[in-house]
Amino acid sequence: MSNGQGRMEEPARERERLIETIGREVKNGRVLRAMAETPRELFMPTRLRSRAYDNEAFAIGYGQTISQPLMVALMLDALDPAPGDVVLDVGAGSGYQAALLSRLARRVVSVERVPQLAESARERLAALPAANAVVHHTPDALGWPSEAPYDGIVVAASAPSAPPALLAQLREGGQLVIPLGPPHEQRLAVITKTADGAGVRWLGACRFVPLLGAEGWGE
16 A cells, blocks of 8 residues: 555544544434545644544634534434435534535535635535535524525524524424533533424533524624
């Protein structure tokens, strides 16, 4: 094997090791397969690509992060989108979570407040390619109401409580996965919309950047 071939295979081996680690806690085969097939290094800042398969969150600029792979897996496992679902991804960031969702759902609508991140996420998804995922720059609105109702919504930022604007965009029976709680530490909430309101299932502790705007933590 040449040195060049070794360098090409190394990310694949590292990805495999990461999937093995995540698989100790997440048993959803579809989620694990999506992670095994998606090159996280494509969604990392160039200077950090050698650490793409560390089980850590990393800063991607503009006060945002690419989430820890285990946390992404836990959120997607909780959402558990069906192959025919249309899913809203709030907080596109680097585009990594949208890329994973593109392998799990029929269509992914991803929204991002930061224009530079929205553009780079589009470019990365196009390079993958993930033709069933679209990224919208949304500096003011929360979500993307024109394609609602969604079968599922996943939010990569923390809020003090479930945002009414997102619940309004969720179909009855659909699930909203979102970290809720104060800025220093939250718990992951799985909220199922019902005819009478919503039911909440709580998962473990987590820590995310704040959701900004009127239904988050302000500006």
